[in-house]
Amino acid sequence: MNDPxxxxxALITGGAARLGRAVSLxxxxxxxxxxxxxxxxxxxxxxxxxxxSALGRSCEAVQGNLTDPAACATLASAAQDAFGxxxxxxxxxxxxxxxxxxxxxxxxxxxxxxxNVRAPHLIVRAAEKSLRAARGSVINITDLSSTxxxxxxxxxxxxxxxxxxxxxxxxxxxxxxxxxxxxAPGAVLQxxxxxxxxxxxxxxxxxxxxxxxxxxxxxAVLYLAAADFVTGQLLAVDGxxxxxxxxxxxxxx
Numbered sequence: 001m002n003d004p005x006x007x008x009x010a011l012i013t014g015g016a017a018r019l020g021r022a023v024s025l026x027x028x029x030x031x032x033x034x035x036x037x038x039x040x041x042x043x044x045x046x047x048x049x050x051x052x053s054a055l056g057r058s059c060e061a062v063q064g065n066l067t068d069p070a071a072c073a074t075l076a077s078a079a080q081d082a083f084g085x086x087x088x089x090x091x092x093x094x095x096x097x098x099x100x101x102x103x104x105x106x107x108x109x110x111x112x113x114x115x116n117v118r119a120p121h122l123i124v125r126a127a128e129k130s131l132r133a134a135r136g137s138v139i140n141i142t143d144l145s146s147t148x149x150x151x152x153x154x155x156x157x158x159x160x161x162x163x164x165x166x167x168x169x170x171x172x173x174x175x176x177x178x179x180x181x182x183x184a185p186g187a188v189l190q191x192x193x194x195x196x197x198x199x200x201x202x203x204x205x206x207x208x209x210x211x212x213x214x215x216x217x218x219x220a221v222l223y224l225a226a227a228d229f230v231t232g233q234l235l236a237v238d239g240x241x242x243x244x245x246x247x248x249x250x251x252x253x
Contacts, residue, residue, distance in 0.1 A: 009083040010225075011076065013037040013066060013123060014093030016044035019141070019189050019214050023090055024059075026218030027225075028052040034059040035079035035086075037066065037093060058083075066093055066119035067111055076126035086130035088225050091120035091163075092141045094156075096191065101154040109155050116159035117166060124170060128178075137179040137231075139224050140167045141217075144184055144238060160184075164234050171232030179231040181224045186238025187211040207240030 010027045014020035015036030021044060024036050034052055038045045038061060045061035052059035060082045064071030079086050094116050099108060120140050124131070131138065144150075145157035146164040164182055171180040187202035188211070203211035220237045224230060236242050 007083065007085065008032045008087045009035065009079060009085050010088040010090060011035045011037070011079045011086055011123070011127065012090045012092055013075070013119065014039075015090075016041040016048050016061065019185065019217060020090075020092035021048060022189075022214035022218055023092055023141075023221055024048050025051055025055075026215070026221065027088070027090075028055045028057040028059065030222055031057070032088065033057050033083055035075070035082060036061050037071075037075045038063055039065055039093070066123075067114040069118075069122055072119055072122035073126045076123055076130075079127070080130050085134050086127050087134045087136040089124060089127055089131065089136075089138045090141065090221060091123060091138070093119065094141065096153065096156055098152050099155065101151065104155050112155045112159050113162070116156070117162045120163060121166060121170075124174075124180075128174070131174070132177040135177055137181070137225055138167075138170060138174075139221055140164075140170075140180070140182040142167075142182050142184045142234065144186055144236070144242060146182075146184055146234070147242065167234065168232050175231060179224075179228070181227075181230060181232065182234045183217060183220050183224070184234055184236045184238065184242075185212075185217050186236065186241045188216055188237065189214055202241070203239070205241065206238065207243055207246075210239060212237065212239055 010032040012024050015024040016038035049059045062075050062078045142160040142163045146160040150157040167182040190199045
């Protein structure tokens with residue numbers, strides 16, 4: 001269990017860009033010191049360090065390619081070396097590649113699986129002792145493709161389904177010392193290359209009739225980080241899209 005009166009340290013993969021950046025800054029605002037992993041977002045990492053500092057928190061940034069197992073171990077070691085503890089791991093780093101299923105070769109498949117599934121395992125494996133000592137928690141960021149067959153993003157969808165199940169396995173394996181949960185964001189941040197109309201259409205089909213924003217995921221991260229009796233769960237932050245349609249189509253006949 002985190003000590004609300006003492007230091008709390010969060011390790012966030014992909015913590016310098018897009019949703020990971022929002023999570024990093026949300027945790028800094030909540031009083032966490034940070035270690036963020038990034039691959040190419042050097043400018044973003046510098047900005048997160050500056051913004052965390054302005055909030056009175058310390059932040060270390062570690063560059064690395066998490067498809068390399070050594071980079072996973074290095075990131076966890078950097079957190080332990082910098083702060084002497086790890087209270088929370090947020091596995092946010094991910095690829096989002098659109099490739100037709102029959103065009104995915106072994107190299108393409110393995111690279112996506114290495115980042116989206118293997119890296120979250122290796123990060124937690126490397127941080128295990130620190131997480132157990134802190135009675136900490138892990139939050140894996142998956143998405144709605146973990147339960148839906150997204151044919152436009154096939155190997156991404158398979159990897160996120162695997163990450164959702166890894167979450168449950170980790171929760172069993174690390175209990176009772178460490179809680180492990182997952183968040184499946186819906187439409188909270190417009191993907192690069194998407195048109196505004198395509199993005200808006202996702203809000204139109206959601207029961208809440210709107211898209212969300214990264215702060216919705218930050219709220220979920222803060223909840224799960226503090227929810228001491230919750231483990232092994234996947235929390236959809238999607239405006240209700242996973243509910244599907246309200247019923248069979250209507251007919252005038």
